[in-house]
Amino acid sequence: GDSVTQMEGPVTLSEEAFLTINCTYTATGYPSLFWYVQYPGEGLQLLLKATKADDKGSNKGFEATYRKETTSFHLEKGSVQVSDSAVYFCALSNSGGGADGLTFGKGTHLIIQP
Amino acid sequence: EADIYQTPRYLVIGTGKKITLECSQTMGHDKMYWYQQDPGMELHLIHYSYGVNSTEKGDLSSESTVSRIRTEHFPLTLESARPSHTSQYLCASSPTGNNQPQHFGDGTRLSIL
Secondary structure, three states: OOOEEEOOOEEEEEEEOOOOOOOOOOOOOOOOOEEEEEOOOEEEEEEEEEOOOOOOOEEEEEEOEOOOOOOOOEEEOOOOHHHHHHEEEEEEEEOOOOOOEEOOOOEEEEEEOO | OEEEEEEEEEEOOOOOOEEEEEEEOOOOOOOOEEEOOOOOOOOEEEEOOOOOOEEEEOOOOOEEEOOOEEEOOOOEEEEEOOOOEEEEEEEEEEOOOOOOEEEEOOOOEEEOO
């Protein structure tokens, strides 16, 4: 079946550092890929998405490129802020028209220190 | 932001009680989902629905049940709560179409004593 593997945390960085959170996937067909962010006490918010190979999703300074050859969708940000502290989930959707839910990675807890 | 609402946000209740967690969305989405999120953050799909009168079990077996009588409403019920049901429950919805993103509510944090 489909699966998503992302780097385990916590990841601790200083403010203004460069961020990479690795995500790789296993799926048949042509999944869509997503990054979600979960702030403390809240639900998940869609951060960015990519629907086909070589697509780049971007939002709020974050970006990720859908690499089919390496089955990866790594999240990057050039300069992180304390407010970026949260849990980040990589996910894929391969529903083929059905209603199956997203397949999530286990989440990466990001801590940004001032 | 997505218009999907979950109540209550927090619930602490004793063993054996019947519980209903509410989820409503105002976006007219056909597809709705329930996820269980464990303390280690991992999310597991427990129920989903294609639309009115449609309910399906997800990847993780759950003693809870769901109903979908109206498009906007997807409640989850536990007939007799147990400590093993303690978790965070997240509701989500998505529009019709392949591989659409899901919109999440803020979750219900359930503690069974």
